[in-house]
Amino acid sequence: MEEILTSGLAELGVPATAAQLSQLRTYYTLLDERSKVMNLTAIEGEEATARLHFLDSAALLRYVRLSGKTAADIGSGAGFPGLVAAILAPDADITLIDSLQKRVTFQQEVCDAVGLGNVTCLAGRAEEESALRESFEVVTSRAVARMTMLCELCLPLVRVGGVFAAMKGPEPEEEVQEAARCIRTLGGGKPRIEKYTVPGTDAVHSVVIIPKTAPTPAKYPRRFAMIKKQPL
Secondary structure: OHHHHHHHHHHHOOOOOHHHHHHHHHHHHHHHHHOOOOOOOOOOOHHHHHHHHHHHHHOHHHHOOOOOOEEEEEOOOOOOOHHHHHHHOOOOEEEEEEOOHHHHHHHHHHHHHHOOOOEEEEEOOHHHOHHHOOOEEEEEEOOOOOHHHHHHHHHHHEEEEEEEEEEEOOOOHHHHHHOHHHHHHOOEOOOEEEEEEOOOOOOEEEEEEEEEOOOOOOOOOOOHHHHHHOOO
16 A cells, blocks of 8 residues: 555655655554444545545645645545545644534544544534634535535635635536536635546546635525525
8 A cells, every 4th residue: 555655646746754654554444444334435445545535635735735724624524535635734724524423433533543633523514614614724525516515515614815625526617617606606716627647547536626715695505405405
């Protein structure tokens, strides 16, 4: 795993120390163990996890500077990309938000095992965390949802001058176009799409980066059921 990560991170232009590689190894060990008894990931094995979880998550750091910044990962699940980013950018202050307590418990277990002091693990829903409104310089999500939904969940948490970075598949253009009015309504600026190939694979993924240019109107985000039923 270490060789895969070393070469892959170098290809992405993301530096990593031996200590950070060791932290990722510990993370993988816990993920592998806990996935046997709870639904954390469908991806199995060292190589697949290293490439499709760890390196794919690390690609965020190629396009978005996290060092020294406050960041949040929405719908963080087993910790992708947030925990990987926290390991590789230890001077970032990262909050992981997930609606399921069991996943948050796993995230905290990883933080304790690898000694991450720069992470807050929070069980909750992004649209209900009013205290966190416009408090992060970077908000990201790798969750499987349309851009219209992700933008309403995530953009309200981004402070003006910050960015929302959505990690998407190979062709996000249609989704981004579909979300154009939603983005403007929520205070977002013109999206930028960055594409990359996950090292060691043929998989092309993308990061959609949306600057926050104006405050989000107070009536957003709406309740989750409404966001899902009537996208902006």
